[in-house]
C-alpha cells in the first residue's frame with residue numbers, strides 16, 4: 562500500500578474506522594485526502610463522528626485501550642501508525658473548542674509548552690525567536706509583547722484561543738487540526754481567527770470542524786459532510802454549498818435537520 566501514495570496530498574485517509582464499543586463504529590470507513598495549503602471544513606450533526614475522526618489523525622485514541630482505530634492514515638505519505646506518536650502530534654497540531662492555555666504558565670511558557678513536554682531544549686535566542694514568530698503568526702504579538710511573563714489565562718477568550726494556536730504552530734506542524742475552535746468566541750474574535758486561518762493557509766494545511774456553515778463557506782476550500790459516522794459527501798465547498806450531491810447534505814445545509 563505504501564507505494565500507492567498520492568504525492569499531492571499531505572494527508573490521506575483510507576477506510577478509516579473508529580469504535581469506542583465493539584461492533585459500533587463512531588467513524589465508518591472514511592476515505593479522504595487533503596492537499597497542502599488548503600482549508601477543509603468538516604460538518605455534520607452532533608455525534609456524527611467529527612471529533613472522533615480528527616483525534617484519530619494525531620493518534621490520540623490510543624491513549625485509551627478500548628478505542629479501536631482501523632484503516633490507514635498517511636501523513637506526508639507515511640503510515641502514522643508506524644511513526645513515533647510524538648512526531649505525529651508535532652506534525653499534526655491540535656486546537657480544541659475551549660481555549661486551554663496551561664494555567665500555571667506564562668504566555669511565553671505556553672507558546673513553548675510543546676517543547677517542554679517533548680523534552681526538547683532550546684537556547685534563549687531560539688526560544689525568543691519561536692515565541693515572537695508564533696505569536697506574530699496568530700496576530701497576537703503586538704497585543705502581548707509587553708506582558709509575555711503574565712499568565713496565559715489572563716488574556717481574553719479570543720486571545721487565549723490565538724495563544725493556543727500559537728502553541729500548536731510553535732512546533733512547526735504541517736497540519737492543523739481544529740475542533741470547533743471559534744464556537745466559544747464572540748463574532749469579533751471569531752472573525753479575527755477566520756482571517757488568521759486564511760493567512761496561515763499559505764504555510765499550513767488546515768482541517769476545521771465547524772457547526773457554523775457560514776464560517777465553512779467563508780474560509781474553506783473543501784468540505785466534508787459526515788452523518789452517523791460516514792463521510793456522505795466530500796468536495797469543493799463551492800460545489801457542496803451550491804449543488805450538494807446527496808439529499809442528506811442538502812437537508813443539513815438548508816437547516817432541515819441537525
Ligand SMILES: Nc1ncnc2c1ncn2[C@@H]1O[C@H](COP(=O)(O)OP(=O)(O)OP(=O)(O)O)[C@@H](O)[C@H]1O
Pocket residue numbers: 581582587605606607608609610611612613614
Ligand atoms: N469517549 C467516548 N466513549 C464512547 N463513545 C464516544 C466517546 N466519544 C464519542 N463517542 C461517541 O461516538 C460518536 C461520535 O462522537 P463525536 O464526539 O466524534 O461526534 P461529533 O460529530 O464530534 O459531535 P459534536 O458535533 O457534538 O461535537 C457519538 O455516538 C458519541 O456518543
Ligand SMILES: [Mg+2]
Pocket residue numbers: 611612613740
Ligand atoms: Mg465534536
